Each structure stands twice: as structure tokens, then as C-alpha cells.
Amino acid sequence: MSMNETTYDYVIVGGGTAGSVIANRLTEDPGTTVCVIEGGPDDRDHENVLRLRDWLSVLDSDLDYGYTTTEQPNGNSHILHSRARVLGGCSSHNTLISFRPFAEDLDEWVAAGAEGWDNATVQSYADRIKCNIIPIAEKDRNAMVKDWVSSASEAAGVPVIEDFNALTSHGGGFADGTGFLSIAYDPYTGYRSSASVAYLHPIMDVRKNLTVLLETWVGQVLFDGDRATGVSATTSGGEQITVNARQEVILAAGAVDSPRLLMLSGVGNAEELAAVGIESRHDLPGVGENLQDHPESIIMWETNERVPEETVMDSDAALFVRRDKSDPRPDLMFHIYQIPFDDNTKRLGYDSPEDGYAVCMTPNIPRSRGRGKLSLTSSDPEAQPALDFRYFTDPEGYDEKTIVDGLKIAREVAATEPFKSWLKREVAPGPKVQTDEELSEYGRRAAHTVYHPAGTCKMGAADDDTAVVDPRLKVRGLRGLRIADASVFPTLPTPNPMVMVLALGERAADLIRQDRAAEKKETR
Numbered sequence: 178m179s180m181n182e183t184t185y186d187y188v189i190v191g192g193g194t195a196g197s198v199i200a201n202r203l204t205e206d207p208g209t210t211v212c213v214i215e216g217g218p219d220d221r222d223h224e225n226v227l228r229l230r231d232w233l234s235v236l237d238s239d240l241d242y243g244y245t246t247t248e249q250p251n252g253n254s255h256i257l258h259s260r261a262r263v264l265g266g267c268s269s270h271n272t273l274i275s276f277r278p279f280a281e282d283l284d285e286w287v288a289a290g291a292e293g294w295d296n297a298t299v300q301s302y303a304d305r306i307k308c309n310i311i312p313i314a315e316k317d318r319n320a321m322v323k324d325w326v327s328s329a330s331e332a333a334g335v336p337v338i339e340d341f342n343a344l345t346s347h348g349g350g351f352a353d354g355t356g357f358l359s360i361a362y363d364p365y366t367g368y369r370s371s372a373s374v375a376y377l378h379p380i381m382d383v384r385k386n387l388t389v390l391l392e393t394w395v396g397q398v399l400f401d402g403d404r405a406t407g408v409s410a411t412t413s414g415g416e417q418i419t420v421n422a423r424q425e426v427i428l429a430a431g432a433v434d435s436p437r438l439l440m441l442s443g444v445g446n447a448e449e450l451a452a453v454g455i456e457s458r459h460d461l462p463g464v465g466e467n468l469q470d471h472p473e474s475i476i477m478w479e480t481n482e483r484v485p486e487e488t489v490m491d492s493d494a495a496l497f498v499r500r501d502k503s504d505p506r507p508d509l510m511f512h513i514y515q516i517p518f519d520d521n522t523k524r525l526g527y528d529s530p531e532d533g534y535a536v537c538m539t540p541n542i543p544r545s546r547g548r549g550k551l552s553l554t555s556s557d558p559e560a561q562p563a564l565d566f567r568y569f570t571d572p573e574g575y576d577e578k579t580i581v582d583g584l585k586i587a588r589e590v591a592a593t594e595p596f597k598s599w600l601k602r603e604v605a606p607g608p609k610v611q612t613d614e615e616l617s618e619y620g621r622r623a624a625h626t627v628y629h630p631a632g633t634c635k636m637g638a639a640d641d642d643t644a645v646v647d648p649r650l651k652v653r654g655l656r657g658l659r660i661a662d663a664s665v666f667p668t669l670p671t672p673n674p675m676v677m678v679l680a681l682g683e684r685a686a687d688l689i690r691q692d693r694a695a696e697k698k699e700t701r
């Protein structure tokens with residue numbers, strides 16, 4: 178073995194949300210060695226990463242891969258798809274809004290072939306999550322957002338909910354409601370309780386069986402026949418290294434980079450790989466398909482007085498509405514932003530209120546019907562992949578209608594006291610935009626992402642040719658290779674997905690341990 182070659186039991190690509198969980202759980206056994214390879218630096222060296230309220234300063238910075246979208250004829254072609262380049266992954270730059278999935282979300286997974294991912298099982302894994310998930314502390318709740326919650330409740334005819342997760346963890350879910358969010362944070366310091374904070378910081382430099390390689394980029398998965406044997410990677414100093422896995426390579430590089438890495442390693446649609454000059458190792462047409470997101474739009478107002486200071490991360494409450502009474506889950510979600518969230522409105526020529534005098538509502542589509550595709554544009558590992566979300570292309574026009582309904586409901590909230598009295602004028606789309614056609618045109622052009630790409634290596638039954646991984650997260654048709662991150666979601670859960678990613682990491686570690694124990698028993 179050469180100097181730049183090392184061997185561990187497990188190699189985890191990506192020290193992000195799921196990767197941090199898996200690394201912690203696998204190294205609970207001191208006899209198991211794990212190497213995490215993370216493309217970004219240590220989050221402990223970045224105060225603005227640790228301080229949740231500074232989250233926007235991390236977006237579009239050198240800690241953001243900043244993926245773009247392809248031309249979106251029916252939507253917004255200018256969305257920047259932030260993905261964190263730092264330990265903890267997107268849990269290190271997101272807003273840490275923490276929702277457990279709904280029971281029916283997981284029924285859909287099981288129906289899609291994800292056997293064993295039923296609600297009872299997944300909730301039991303969510304119970305294990307180490308992040309400090311709590312409803313926003315009273316001291317962080319500001320008067321304007323409290324008034325917004327009252328008005329949202331009255332205008333939409335929905336109850337105020339004090340703890341959304343109490344209803345999903347043991348009651349299966351809720352139909353509608355509004356209230357302050359639950360966040361993974363430390364209310365005393367305002368610091369994140371991200372995956373890296375909760376799962377890695379306490380054990381890094383403590384557990385001798387854990388190695389974390391930072392600022393190191395995995396370029397390829399290495400194979401011996403159909404078995405993944407390790408990865409090749411480049412360190413920040415430009416050194417090429419090989420990291421071997423005695424047992425397994427686990428991809429936890431996220432919904433963009435896990436399929437990208439598979440394709441660069443020759444695993445994907447053979448014809449499409451050939452078209453960009455990559456020799457196919459294993460024809461797996463599902464890689465990169467099924468790209469999903471929670472699309473959203475925005476409505477912004479100028480306030481009469483300065484928005485009060487108290488906040489956790491400037492987006493502290495939500496509203497859920499259910500239009501379709503045949504489904505027990507909500508089908509429209511709104512975040513409130515206590516700041517001008519104006520990237521897309523500015524581009525369309527709207528002015529922005531002075532800092533401290535803006536409030537926004539962002540209606541989003543919890544179960545969007547759009548399905549996109551991620552593909553490689555070249556065999557150059559540095560070339561950005563093409564992310565074609567195909568926003569607002571579902572033939573029924575469901576996504577478009579949801580955004581139009583959302584903008585109308587947001588206006589009803591704004592017309593209801595006590596929130597009404599905070600507002601001076603509607604800035605975007607503005608009072609001239611009234612008809613459904615006008616609202617649709619504006620809503621789609623100003624559309625943004627809730628930053629929830631998923632589904633690009635979807636899980637399905639072992640004999641489902643469109644699936645990339647089986648229900649034990651093993652890449653179909655290969656050995657020694659699993660994927661455990663948001664890319665394996667067959668469908669996006671109704672609410673924000675991070676808790677589902679954390680629970681998936683918890684269960685992935687169990688599956689890996691169970692399979693290893695069974696293998697040991699067999700060879701005895």
C-alpha cells in the first residue's frame with residue numbers, strides 16, 4: 178500500500194446531515210473504523226456557521242457549492258440552489274426548521290417499494306435524534322410574528338399549534354394549523370444544533386476509530402468487479418489519495434452530489450454516460466431521475482414600523498392549509514420572513530423596503546407534482562451537473578394552482594387584524610396583480626426553492642428497475658455500496674425534510690450494523 182493509501186472498515190463520502198449521524202453511530206463500536214471524507218472545512222472554525230441567525234451570510238459564499246438550474250420555461254431560471262460546503266452539510270447553513278414527516282408520507286414510501294420505512298419504524302428512529310429540537314423559546318418570539326400567527330389562524334380558519342412535532346410523532350400528523358416553529362438550536366446561545374454539532378463535535382478527537390478528512394473531495398468510487406472497494410479523492414493541497422473500505426463505501430454526499438459521483442464513477446444510464454464520454458460500469462437508469470423539490474413563491478410587504486428584533490433566524494413561524502379534504506395532510510405551507518427575502522423580486526424590478534421594514538410570506542407546494550432530472554454535462558469532474566427541476570410542468574397544472582391559491586390566502590392573512598395594522602403596502606406582486614393569470618405569471622417568475630432537492634437516487638423494491646437503492650439502501654446490482662442521504666427519498670415528505678434525513682441516517686447505521694452482524698454469523 179502506498180503512502181497516500183489508507184484502509185478503514187467504512188468510508189463515508191460527505192460529513193453532512195446524514196453522514197454525521199452514520200459516522201457517530203458506527204463508531205460507537207470501538208472495533209469499527211470509519212473515515213468520513215468531507216469536501217468542506219470544519220464548522221467549528223466558522224462563527225457565522227455556528228450562529229444560526231447568520232445563516233444568510235453562508236449562502237452564496239465560499240462555503241456554498243451554489244448550483245444553478247437549467248432554463249425553466251414555466252418557472253424561474255435564476256434560482257441559486259445553495260448546498261453547503263462545510264462539515265455538517267446543509268444542516269450547517271439551513272434554518273434548522275424541524276418537522277417530523279407525516280404518517281401518510283411514509284405510507285407513500287412503503288407503497289413505492291421502500292419496505293420497512295413505515296411511519297412507526299421511522300418515528301422510532303426520529304426519537305433517537307440527538308439535535309436539540311424545541312419549539313422556539315418565548316424570549317425569541319416577536320410581537321409582529323405573534324400577531325401574524327393570530328391573523329393566519331383567523332384568516333385560514335386553522336388552529337394555533339404550540340408543538341407541531343408532538344402531533345406528528347405520536348398522532349400521525351395534523352390537517353392544518355399555524356404557530357411558531359420547532360428548531361434544532363440552543364436557545365441560550367442562539368447556536369445551531371446541527372448534525373455536526375450534535376453528532377460529530379463530541380466525538381471528534383475523542384474516538385480513535387473515527388477519522389475525518391476535511392477539505393477533501395471524492396472524485397470517484399473505486400471498484401473491483403461489482404464490488405466498491407474505496408474511493409479516490411483530492412486533498413486541499415492537491416494530493417491524490419485512495420481510501421479503501423474493508424466493508425462498505427457509504428455515499429452521503431446529498432441529492433446533487435451522490436448521483437453526480439455515481440455517474441462520474443460509471444454508474445447510471447449507460448447511454449447518457451456514453452454521450453458525455455464516460456464508460457459505463459453498471460447501467461442504472463434511475464440515477465439522477467426523480468428530482469424533486471418544494472417550490473415556493475413570495476409576497477412581500479413594507480411595514481409601518483420597524484420589525485421587532487427578537488428572532489431565532491428571521492423565519493420563525495409557519496401556516497399549513499388543507500384544500501383537499503380527501504387527504505388528511507395539509508397541501509399548502511407558508512413560511513413568514515421577518516426580512517426582505519428579495520432576490521427574485523428585485524430581479525423582476527420591484528423595489529425593496531428599507532432594512533427592518535419588510536415582511537414576506539412564502540407559499541410552498543408540500544407535494545409538488547413536478548419531477549425533474551439531474552445529469553452530467555461533461556466527463557470533467559469539475560463541471561457542474563445540470564439540474565432541470567421542470568418547475569410548474571405537471572400536466573394538471575396542480576403546482577401552478579397551488580401557488581396562485583397560496584398568494585391569495587397570504588393576502589387574506591394580510592387583510593386580517595392584528596397583522597393588518599403592521600402593514601403599510603404590498604410591495605410585490607403589488608395591488609395591480611389580481612387575476613389568477615397575473616398571479617400565476619408573477620408567482621412562477623418570482624418562484625424560489627425551499628432548498629429541498631431530493632429523490633435523485635430513489636429507494637424502491639429490489640426488482641424495481643427505476644430504483645437506485647433497495648430498501649436497505651444498497652445500490653442495486655453492486656456490492657459494498659450504499660447511499661444514505663436525501664437522494665434516496667422516493668418522494669419528499671410534506672414538511673421540511675431535515676428530520677427525515679437525520680432519521681434516515683439513524684436507520685442507515687442500524688441497517689449497516691445488522692447486515693455486518695448477519696455476514697459475520699454466516700462466515701463463522
Ligand SMILES: Cc1cc2nc3c(=O)[nH]c(=O)nc-3n(C[C@H](O)[C@H](O)[C@H](O)COP(=O)(O)OP(=O)(O)OC[C@H]3O[C@@H](n4cnc5c(N)ncnc54)[C@H](O)[C@@H]3O)c2cc1C
Pocket residue numbers: 190191192193194195196214215216217236259260261262263264265266267268270271272273274275276393394395396429430431432434435438627628629630661662663664672673674675676678
Ligand atoms: C439554505 C437551506 C435551508 C434549508 N432549511 C431547512 C430547514 O430549515 N429545515 C429542513 O428540514 N430542511 C432544510 N433544508 C434542507 C436540508 O438541510 C437538507 O435536505 C438536508 O440537510 C440534506 O442532507 P444530506 O445529508 O442529504 O446532504 P448534505 O447535508 O448537503 O450533506 C452532503 C455533504 O457531502 C459533502 N460532499 C458532497 N460531495 C462530496 C464529495 N464528492 N466529496 C466529499 N464531500 C462531498 C458536502 O460538502 C456536504 O457536507 C435547507 C437547505 C438549505 C440549503
